[in-house]
Amino acid sequence: MKSSELETMRKSFNTVKNRSDSIKDSHSSKRLIKLVQEVKKYSIEHKNELFDEICESFRRNDIDVKFAKTSKDALDYIDALLNEYDAKVIAKAKSNTLGEINLKDHLNIEVIETDLGDRILQLKKTDNKPVHPTGPASHLNVREIAKIVNGSLDAKVHENPREIMEFVRSDVLKRLENARVGISGANAIAAEEGSIVMAHNEGNISIVSLKDLHIIVVGIDKIVPTLEDAISVVKLETLFATGNYVTSYMNVISGPSKTADIEKKLLKNMYGAERVVVILLDNGRSEAIEECLYCIGCGNCIVHCPVYNSVGNEFGFNNYLGGLGVAMSKFIEDDETCFNSGLYMCTLCGLCTLNCPLSIPTNEILENMRKLSTDIGFYPKAHGKIKDNVSQNNSPY
Ligand code: SF4
Missing domain, CATH: 3.40.50.10420 (NagB/RpiA/CoA transferase-like)
Structure with a gap:
């Protein structure tokens, strides 16, 4: 970003x-x-x-x-x-x-x-990953948004939030x-x-x-x-x-x-x-450690995370942003994705846990994942080992 x-x-x-x-x-x-x-x-x-x-x-x-x-x-x-x-x-x-x-x-x-924020990101075409679960385009100012809308919809909107909103709304409804x-x-x-x-x-x-x-x-x-x-x-x-x-x-x-x-x-x-x-x-949820399943997707952890505030959505996986997204990527994808999503970016400060309404210990989850990875050699070679150490469930759940 x-x-x-x-x-x-x-x-x-x-x-x-x-x-x-x-x-x-x-x-x-x-x-x-x-x-x-x-x-x-x-x-x-x-x-x-x-x-x-x-x-x-x-x-x-x-x-x-x-x-x-x-x-x-x-x-x-x-x-x-x-x-x-x-x-x-x-x-x-x-x-x-x-x-x-x-x-x-x-x-x-x-x-x-x-959704207006998502539509703006869709029109942006490149580097258009959301930055927050409910405020996907919170990183773009009105000048940038007007430029995106004018560039992709052949429009002439001014740098005015209402004008942009009304133009995008009527365009979406027509389509x-x-x-x-x-x-x-x-x-x-x-x-x-x-x-x-x-x-x-x-x-x-x-x-x-x-x-x-x-x-x-x-x-x-x-x-x-x-x-x-x-x-x-x-x-x-x-x-x-x-x-x-x-x-x-x-x-x-x-x-x-x-x-x-x-x-x-x-x-x-x-x-x-x-x-x-x-x-x-399901997509990995039945293999995820239980703490991850408590998440309600409010995004308050990333709002308070010093790493996320410094590097943005590079810290996280896909639409799952921040430390918990990193943890979930292991179960949704694989160990390598987890590593590339920022397993070692976390400072382990614990502000995520303090600000999570469900008190999910994201920093501890990541710390354990790191420990397991280093116990047997450099991550992501730890494949398989971590799975043996987390709760397993074979139901369809
Ligand atoms: S603050 Fe907690 S519940 Fe909210 S998105 Fe982060 S981990 Fe999930």
Whole structure:
């Protein structure tokens, strides 16, 4: 990242820090943190039962559910669905999971990002990795953004945030007029109800979910027991990601769009999707050490990380930024990727853990990974050895 981008990113991070610092120590925030810690603990301890329960609940709700052991499995399912709908263009919402499976590189049809920050990065074309899970373009200032939009859309917008927003919005809507498929991730999914919870500020997930087919790709670590639990997870994520209590929108999807208002005859596809498909992605999660599965993706660790603030998204893996991303890369990809994502960049200062609402000991995880690697020779030759030292689980979970 360029030094000017790092500076803009640090400024944006400071804004979030100040906002969240002022509310995260309140009595209700502390209660929420405790509640979500318990929810995640229970979900991890009962992951196999919850996996079975959510599959059953989705089927009961007329939601198609698929299990993808790997990224390739997920992409194969998506390819088949897009073929079935003869999709030429799809509407996409922000999702770390879709970044993890490299959806956009894989597809050779037009994928339109509906989130403004992601759309700006998409138009940027090169060096366009996000810098924060909920503020992907926090490192770009208005001058750079206007240049990107004008350069790639043949526009003449001024360096004015509102003008840029309005131009991009109308361009995105025009491009999506004939799209039949929307694709997104999810913030949390509830096993008992078979519900998918998605938080956003822009209203863009509503656009994605109004297409004929809505595909949702979500990691199995996002399963929690109930809808109340899922909403608590989303509230905590919002608090630590943005410093706000709630997002403008929280969509809860529990089935396809339907009506029975004419003679009680069930008709699908009233306004929303006629078909909802959930792809539950493992991709290394069932082999990951349990601490990693506590993550709710708020990004507060990177906001406080001195390494990340110095080098930016070079420290991390794909859309999984910072130290925890480095740790996850070992399970999603392999030892070499983990090494190249910055295993030895971490200062082990522990600020990530101190600022994580789930108290994930990211620095200790990385320290252990390093130790295991050096015990048997220089990393990444440690392949296989680390796996023997972490909790294993062979279930589909
Ligand atoms: S490790 Fe903790 S602070 Fe970092 S994104 Fe996950 S939950 Fe948030």
